[in-house]
Amino acid sequence: MYKSSTRSFPVYDSLRQAIIEQALKPGVKLPEDSIGETFGVSRTIVRNALVRLDAEGLVDIQPNRGASVAEPTIEEAYDIFDMRQCLEREVMQRLCAMDPKPIIKALKDHLAEEEKYLGKDGTRSIRLAGEFHILLAELTGSRILANYVNEIVSRCSLILARFAQAHSAECGVEEHAEIIEAIARGDAERATTQMHSHLHGVQDRALLNPEDDRTENVAQILSRYRPEK
Amino acid sequence: MYKSSTRSFPVYDSLRQAIIEQALKPGVKLPEDSIGETFGVSRTIVRNALVRLDAEGLVDIQPNRGASVAEPTIEEAYDIFDMRQCLEREVMQRLCAMDPKPIIKALKDHLAEEEKYLGKDGTRSIRLAGEFHILLAELTGSRILANYVNEIVSRCSLILARFAQAHSAECGVEEHAEIIEAIARGDAERATTQMHSHLHGVQDRALLNPEDDRTENVAQILSRYRPEK
DNA sequence: ATTTACATTATTGTATACATCTCAAGTATC
DNA sequence: GATACTTGAGATGTATACAATAATGTAAAT
Numbered sequence: 229m230y231k232s233s234t235r236s237f238p239v240y241d242s243l244r245q246a247i248i249e250q251a252l253k254p255g256v257k258l259p260e261d262s263i264g265e266t267f268g269v270s271r272t273i274v275r276n277a278l279v280r281l282d283a284e285g286l287v288d289i290q291p292n293r294g295a296s297v298a299e300p301t302i303e304e305a306y307d308i309f310d311m312r313q314c315l316e317r318e319v320m321q322r323l324c325a326m327d328p329k330p331i332i333k334a335l336k337d338h339l340a341e342e343e344k345y346l347g348k349d350g351t352r353s354i355r356l357a358g359e360f361h362i363l364l365a366e367l368t369g370s371r372i373l374a375n376y377v378n379e380i381v382s383r384c385s386l387i388l389a390r391f392a393q394a395h396s397a398e399c400g401v402e403e404h405a406e407i408i409e410a411i412a413r414g415d416a417e418r419a420t421t422q423m424h425s426h427l428h429g430v431q432d433r434a435l436l437n438p439e440d441d442r443t444e445n446v447a448q449i450l451s452r453y454r455p456e457k
Numbered sequence: 458m459y460k461s462s463t464r465s466f467p468v469y470d471s472l473r474q475a476i477i478e479q480a481l482k483p484g485v486k487l488p489e490d491s492i493g494e495t496f497g498v499s500r501t502i503v504r505n506a507l508v509r510l511d512a513e514g515l516v517d518i519q520p521n522r523g524a525s526v527a528e529p530t531i532e533e534a535y536d537i538f539d540m541r542q543c544l545e546r547e548v549m550q551r552l553c554a555m556d557p558k559p560i561i562k563a564l565k566d567h568l569a570e571e572e573k574y575l576g577k578d579g580t581r582s583i584r585l586a587g588e589f590h591i592l593l594a595e596l597t598g599s600r601i602l603a604n605y606v607n608e609i610v611s612r613c614s615l616i617l618a619r620f621a622q623a624h625s626a627e628c629g630v631e632e633h634a635e636i637i638e639a640i641a642r643g644d645a646e647r648a649t650t651q652m653h654s655h656l657h658g659v660q661d662r663a664l665l666n667p668e669d670d671r672t673e674n675v676a677q678i679l680s681r682y683r684p685e686k
Numbered sequence: 687a688t689t690t691a692c693a694t695t696a697t698t699g700t701a702t703a704c705a706t707c708t709c710a711a712g713t714a715t716c
Numbered sequence: 717g718a719t720a721c722t723t724g725a726g727a728t729g730t731a732t733a734c735a736a737t738a739a740t741g742t743a744a745a746t
Contacts, residue, residue, distance in 0.1 A: 291707095311605065501732090
């Protein structure tokens, strides 16, 4: 998909990266003009990139109103996490039915990277944690599955940006290690439940966040700051 | 997603429909000019539609070579069917945990439609059969899940166009009825296995087709037609 | 006769111009 | 002071022009 030999790919990729790293927060407007200037390309190019991101659910294009970073509702957030559970469950099933040797090697290498930057480089750390899940999907050998997982992981990042407190919902490195362990033993049952609770943990920390109800609108927030009459 | 108030939507939708109804067969070139003339729009519009279809896996855009209807390989075909199994399993799980009454009503109405056109209007019959699965997904209430199912069902239609003999791989109406029955009883176990074997049947009829190896390329085919020296 | 080089044609890639729409600020009216 | 209307800047929607590339046809060279 999406061959890189076009000028719109770098724009697409940069926007995507910025969104999943939460540099571009949900709701932020993405004007074609200014983005085009930034990358030195015309609106035509930018537009194509935005259309693609819209198709992936990271950007929301509204007719005559332009594009902005998508703002998943809390209901969508739950549905997306459910979807992720469903997909990553499939990943576990497939991996545990394969020859574990090359898989474990690749995973342990990645885990080493994760540990290397743990606590040092926050952004990189988060990215690596996400890429662990994508690596798992790629190791199944199904490009289709890997693409879907890639997309859904991105959308989860967007959800974290919208609902979670900073850093509250990161993946734990130890949990990744336990998942690798289960795959190494070919224990599909355990690998699956392990992954399930891992993802559930991330979701909980992201969405069960009673004191931070971001679904409230500007008026609600500002009413608390209004001086007494 | 994809608001319909733009001129590119009708183009997108028509192309999509033509592809899943197998009027546009895998590999067929989709030149921007001629499509634009057909719909009375400029290449700009057509291009956007094609980009979207490419993102959905129904169209393949190659740089400087234009777009054509995607030609999934046999490996991708298997992966896509696996994916579909995974998604529709999730649909069954969710549906069986819900109040069956409104669900069953909607499904039976749809089934009646299917029966109405069975054997009469082939194209419509196929479309309705596909829409049964999409309806199931929509009834879960998860727009996310419904979108993914919608996409994957389309891609399966593409696979049938590429690998199956005409009409050999249609959904059976009776099997749909049995699935409805299982949901009505809230029997998640049975609904799931029922759906699984239903999809497996479709897949088998599509892909286990020994005498029709469409993965061979032009060179391979022509080698058989080459006259003796 | 085969191959190579060049010319031609068709198609895609990209920028830009113009039309159209949205939104907000300002104006007028009540 | 509030509401409705007007206006204009800024942004998007779309068509089109031109550049770049790939595919094809043709002719010269060996």
